[in-house]
Amino acid sequence: MIEAVKASGLLGRGGAGFNCGLKWELARKSSGDEKYLIGNADEGEVGAFKDRYLLTHDPFSLIEGLAIASYAVGAAKAYIYLRAEYHFLFEPLTLAVKQAEELGYLKNLNLRIFEGAGAYICGEESALMDSIEGRRGEPRCKPPFPTERGLFGKPTVINNVATLANIPQIILKGPDWFRTMGTEKSRGTKVFSVSGDVERPGVYELPLGSLLKELVVDLAGAREIKAVQVGGASGRILPEPLLDTPLAFEHVLGSGAVLVFNRNRDMIEMNQRNVDFFNEESCGKCTPCREGTEVMKEIFGRLVRGEGQEEDLSALGGLASAMRQGSFCGLGQSAPLPILDSLKYFKQEYDQRLAQSRYLRTLKIVK
Numbered sequence: 001m002i003e004a005v006k007a008s009g010l011l012g013r014g015g016a017g018f019n020c021g022l023k024w025e026l027a028r029k030s031s032g033d034e035k036y037l038i039g040n041a042d043e044g045e046v047g048a049f050k051d052r053y054l055l056t057h058d059p060f061s062l063i064e065g066l067a068i069a070s071y072a073v074g075a076a077k078a079y080i081y082l083r084a085e086y087h088f089l090f091e092p093l094t095l096a097v098k099q100a101e102e103l104g105y106l107k108n109l110n111l112r113i114f115e116g117a118g119a120y121i122c123g124e125e126s127a128l129m130d131s132i133e134g135r136r137g138e139p140r141c142k143p144p145f146p147t148e149r150g151l152f153g154k155p156t157v158i159n160n161v162a163t164l165a166n167i168p169q170i171i172l173k174g175p176d177w178f179r180t181m182g183t184e185k186s187r188g189t190k191v192f193s194v195s196g197d198v199e200r201p202g203v204y205e206l207p208l209g210s211l212l213k214e215l216v217v218d219l220a221g222a223r224e225i226k227a228v229q230v231g232g233a234s235g236r237i238l239p240e241p242l243l244d245t246p247l248a249f250e251h252v253l254g255s256g257a258v259l260v261f262n263r264n265r266d267m268i269e270m271n272q273r274n275v276d277f278f279n280e281e282s283c284g285k286c287t288p289c290r291e292g293t294e295v296m297k298e299i300f301g302r303l304v305r306g307e308g309q310e311e312d313l314s315a316l317g318g319l320a321s322a323m324r325q326g327s328f329c330g331l332g333q334s335a336p337l338p339i340l341d342s343l344k345y346f347k348q349e350y351d352q353r354l355a356q357s358r359y360l361r362t363l364k365i366v367k
Contacts, residue, residue, distance in 0.1 A: 014160030065164030289332025
């Protein structure tokens with residue numbers, strides 16, 4: 001089974017894109033009789049609701065994927081880590097697990113559902129494990145990686161809901177079938193959640209390598225596009241001329257959350273909301289993220305209030321570099337990406353804000 005998943009080329013659908021079969025193999029080879037498996041349903045990224053759709057309409061694909069994965073890696077206990085905002089899914093998921101148990105499909109697996117407490121950081125795998133262990137969710141030092149020492153100090157595999165939902169079909173139809181879809185480096189299909197300025201927001205599944213334009217224009221019905229953010233609040237921002245970019249790990253992808261902005265949207269205000277969000281959700285463990293998001297919040301606050309300074313833009317660039325290189329986990333590393341993209345593609349909006357600030361300062365001096 002591990003060789004089949006490796007051969008399929010399935011990469012993690014949560015955003016990191018790590019080879020699923022390789023992760024299983026590392027856990028399988030780790031020493032110790034007790035191992036754990038976790039289905040990550042802490043879908044906290046802004047604009048992401050693909051996992052919610054899968055959990056609502058087809059929970060058995062996840063349960064079957066967990067059963068196969070647990071057998072493959074040698075885990076006798078597994079958790080579905082459900083985000084607090086998805087509490088309405090707790091009962092249906094519990095019923096689905098109970099039905100699978102009663103039919104004997106989980107006789108070698110103790111599968112339980114664990115609800116989070118609403119922390120964005122717990123989508124990160126090591127913070128998620130801290131949460132299950134009853135501690136405050138914070139990222140851990142790596143190495144050791146979870147496949148070596150994870151939940152309760154035991155080898156652990158953590159896969160996203162959409163990743164595990166692919167497993168039954170790969171085992172049923174074979175890795176060669178899966179490899180017929182997608183690109184050389186990004187095999188299979190991907191489920192996307194599209195929202196924002198579109199006529200038909202919703203969940204769509206496309207072969208990896210499909211063009212962004214096909215998703216947001218042809219399917220979701222976007223018009224007069226100014227920018228599209230691929231990957232949620234921490235995703236890359238692409239202007240309208242780049243809609244022919246392929247949706248693949250080697251180009252742009254992320255968690256699968258796609259946010260569309262029309263020409264009436266203000267990129268400065270959009271980034272201000274994102275920065276406020278990440279400043280609120282930062283766990284505070286590392287200085288680059290804790291202090292960096294705070295300073296970015298202050299800078300964008302000044303820009304929006306008409307109090308921006310010329311040096312603010314260079315400060316944003318320096319902060320982004322420090323956060324990307326020095327932050328402990330993906331939150332601090334990815335939070336600056338949309339800011340860098342907006343500075344690259346929409347610099348004129350920042351210049352207009354600074355010009356407005358200079359004008360307002362002139363009025364104050366005259367008064």
